[in-house]
Amino acid sequence: MKKLLIINLLCALSFIAFAQETSKEEVVHSKENSNCFSCHGSPTYTYYNDVVERDITKRMNPYFLIDSVLYYDQNHKSFECIDCHAYEFKTFPHDNTLRMEPMPSCLDCHEGDDATAMYNFEVINDEFHESVHSTKHSDEFTCWMCHNPHSYKINASNNSNIRETIIYDNNICLSCHADINKYQLISGNTKPNVIDKHDWLPNQISHFASVRCIECHTHVSDEALVAHHIQTKDKAVKKCVECHSSNATLMTSLYRFQAQENRRKYGFFNAAILEDSYMIGANRNLYLNILSAIIFGSVFFVILIHTLLRILLK
Amino acid sequence: MTKPMYLYPLWVRLWHLANALMCLALIITGLSLQYSSIEYTMIPFNYAISVHNISGIILCVGYVFFLFANRFTSNGHYYQFHLKGMLSRVLKQARYYSFGIFKHEQPPFPVKVGRKFNPLQKISYVFVMYIFMPFILISGIALFFPDLLPDKIFGIGGIHFIDLIHIISGFILSIFMVVHIYFCTIGKTPLSNFKSMVNGWH
Numbered sequence: 001m002k003k004l005l006i007i008n009l010l011c012a013l014s015f016i017a018f019a020q021e022t023s024k025e026e027v028v029h030s031k032e033n034s035n036c037f038s039c040h041g042s043p044t045y046t047y048y049n050d051v052v053e054r055d056i057t058k059r060m061n062p063y064f065l066i067d068s069v070l071y072y073d074q075n076h077k078s079f080e081c082i083d084c085h086a087y088e089f090k091t092f093p094h095d096n097t098l099r100m101e102p103m104p105s106c107l108d109c110h111e112g113d114d115a116t117a118m119y120n121f122e123v124i125n126d127e128f129h130e131s132v133h134s135t136k137h138s139d140e141f142t143c144w145m146c147h148n149p150h151s152y153k154i155n156a157s158n159n160s161n162i163r164e165t166i167i168y169d170n171n172i173c174l175s176c177h178a179d180i181n182k183y184q185l186i187s188g189n190t191k192p193n194v195i196d197k198h199d200w201l202p203n204q205i206s207h208f209a210s211v212r213c214i215e216c217h218t219h220v221s222d223e224a225l226v227a228h229h230i231q232t233k234d235k236a237v238k239k240c241v242e243c244h245s246s247n248a249t250l251m252t253s254l255y256r257f258q259a260q261e262n263r264r265k266y267g268f269f270n271a272a273i274l275e276d277s278y279m280i281g282a283n284r285n286l287y288l289n290i291l292s293a294i295i296f297g298s299v300f301f302v303i304l305i306h307t308l309l310r311i312l313l314k
Numbered sequence: 315m316t317k318p319m320y321l322y323p324l325w326v327r328l329w330h331l332a333n334a335l336m337c338l339a340l341i342i343t344g345l346s347l348q349y350s351s352i353e354y355t356m357i358p359f360n361y362a363i364s365v366h367n368i369s370g371i372i373l374c375v376g377y378v379f380f381l382f383a384n385r386f387t388s389n390g391h392y393y394q395f396h397l398k399g400m401l402s403r404v405l406k407q408a409r410y411y412s413f414g415i416f417k418h419e420q421p422p423f424p425v426k427v428g429r430k431f432n433p434l435q436k437i438s439y440v441f442v443m444y445i446f447m448p449f450i451l452i453s454g455i456a457l458f459f460p461d462l463l464p465d466k467i468f469g470i471g472g473i474h475f476i477d478l479i480h481i482i483s484g485f486i487l488s489i490f491m492v493v494h495i496y497f498c499t500i501g502k503t504p505l506s507n508f509k510s511m512v513n514g515w516h
């Protein structure tokens with residue numbers, strides 16, 4: 001329970017951190033969206049009630065609240081709400097049938113789109129459809145479940161702060177796996193406690209802050225930067241040395257972006273990881289290694305000579 | 315022939331035994347952790363982690379015991395030294411080990427009651443017990459609570475910094491141990507010092 005609290009605290013902190021670094025770029029559709037935000041951007045909203053003929057103030061459903069700061073700092077910040085949502089949402093009360101309206105999927109816009117071709121949407125889409133989430137819950141589980149339509153901002157391929165990326169990505173998984181309310185959107189099961197399920201992993205808090213869930217739970221391919229093929233739990237990585245060794249193949253996915261240039265040299269991690277975290281078994285300092293070998297060698301050599309002389313000159 | 319002297323009280327011998335065993339376990343598991351690999355493992359990683367942690371804790375307890383015992387028994391006197399003339403005494407002993415010993419000279423500081431250690435032993439024991447042991451123990455305890463460490467120390471990751479201290483002290487202590495064991499073979503006979511450390515009599 002305490003660990004859960006700390007993880008939640010981490011999440012909260014990270015949100016503050018992200019909120020603070022809002023870009024100062026001009027906001028494209030702030031005027032058009034301000035109508036929606038007047039209600040969906042604050043805990044209470046006011047509308048004119050024709051029947052009783054006065055203004056009525058009500059509380060906004062917290063799940064329908066959208067943080068405008070995060071909204072204008074995300075991938076789709078240049079979008080009007082009604083680019084994705086029906087035009088009829090402009091009227092209030094919203095028409096009851098609007099909620100049945102199907103939402104576009106990522107591929108509807110991104111398939112064959114040259115501007116975002118480097119993200120390999122098609123590959124990701126295939127990987128996702130092989131994942132546990134999709135195979136077990138094909139229709140309810142959409143890309144939007146992990147990619148919050150109003151706040152998802154790419155980190156993995158452009159944030160040079162690995163720690164931030166890790167926290168960001170893990171919060172995506174924890175948004176369900178540490179929150180029963182969202183989890184049960186998908187599954188009637190009572191949620192297994194992720195903290196308990198990872199009890200075999202020592203220093204859980206620092207592990208979850210320094211490796212991503214997907215490092216252990218996905219099948220990594222070379223085509224997509226962020227692997228989306230989440231496998232069943234029995235295929236998850238459990239062997240410590242898959243990370244804790246200089247030839248760790250796994251961590252290459254996390255550090256792929258940062259490490260590409262520098263890793264070639266010594267075959268293991270570059271300054272990016274050396275600076276930010278220290279992984280037993282994986283971070284070996286080449287120079288310290290050589291130095292220690294030389295010193296040990298000399299000590300043994302001197303001892304050997306000394307012993308020989310002692311025996312010979314007895 | 316000098317009369318036998320009782321130089322190593324029981325508590326020193328017991329502490330030393332525990333200390334030496336724990337240090338051996340720590341060095342072996344520590345090396346195994348540092349050089350872990352997928353293809354071959356000396357000791358399975360999580361097993362090595364547990365053994366390293368447990369022996370570290372025992373070593374810590376032993377160290378605190380040693381501090382108190384040395385503070386409140388006469389054994390502590392052997393660890394006090396006067397800076398004045400220290401260098402020349404150490405050099406004299408070093409000279410003996412490098413040359414004199416081969417010419418069958420008498421050791422410059424023979425063991426007697428009130429002088430258990432020669433100057434070189436004394437200075438190395440003091441450095442090891444009062445500088446490097448605290449370093450390695452404190453950094454080890456810090457690594458036990460990695461999530462409480464600051465993100466950055468002097469511009470590099472906090473864990474990384476502490477770990478460097480830990481590894482460097484570990485390296486120095488390992489060197490000490492090798493040299494220490496070797497020097498212990500320089501006695502009346504190669505085994506006599508080890509016998510003293512078992513029965514207490516020199």
Ligand code: HEM
Nearest residue numbers: 322326333334337435439442443487491495498507508511
């Ligand atoms: C890193 C681990 C070790 C440390 C820190 C250490 C430290 C010490 C210290 C402080 C003393 C003096 C004790 C006193 O009388 O107050 C001592 C004595 C001794 N140690 Fe160790 N020791 C270590 C490992 C070993 C090992 C592995 C052996 C044997 C296999 C060994 C053999 C001896 C012997 C024979 C003596 C008595 C001779 C003398 O006083 O110099 N030690 N050690």
